[in-house]
Amino acid sequence: METLVKHSFSHVYTLLSEKRQTQIGKKARIYFDALDAVIADILSPTIDKTENLFLASDKHIPLYGVGATPEEAMDDYRSVVISYNESLEGDSSELNADLRRQLKILRQVFDRAERTL
Secondary structure, three states: OOOOOOOOOHHHHHHHHHHHHHHHHHHHHHHHHHHHHHHHHOOOEEEOOOOOEEEEEEOOOOOOOEEEHHHHHHHHHHHHHHHHHHHHHHHHHHHHHHHHHHHHHHHHHHHHHHHOO
């Protein structure tokens, strides 16, 4: 029996019809809009300006995003939140109490966002 070769998402996406690409794009936009709303509600990040950069951070989790504009800082912050969540989930059985608390908060964020799908 041959093993199915896995292709990257971007490769498979380009093979889909334009209609299917549009459908997937709409679902992704709905999810990311929901994720942004939940991040704003639960983590309540703020944006501060340094000399020449904007910094997005929150009081719950020691994360931050930077950018030349507030939007870029929030985009970076969102990507850091996603990466950090994946890292904590991967090590969930080995986390100390503080990191378990952070993971609990992040699980709330992603669980609520995923309920929109």
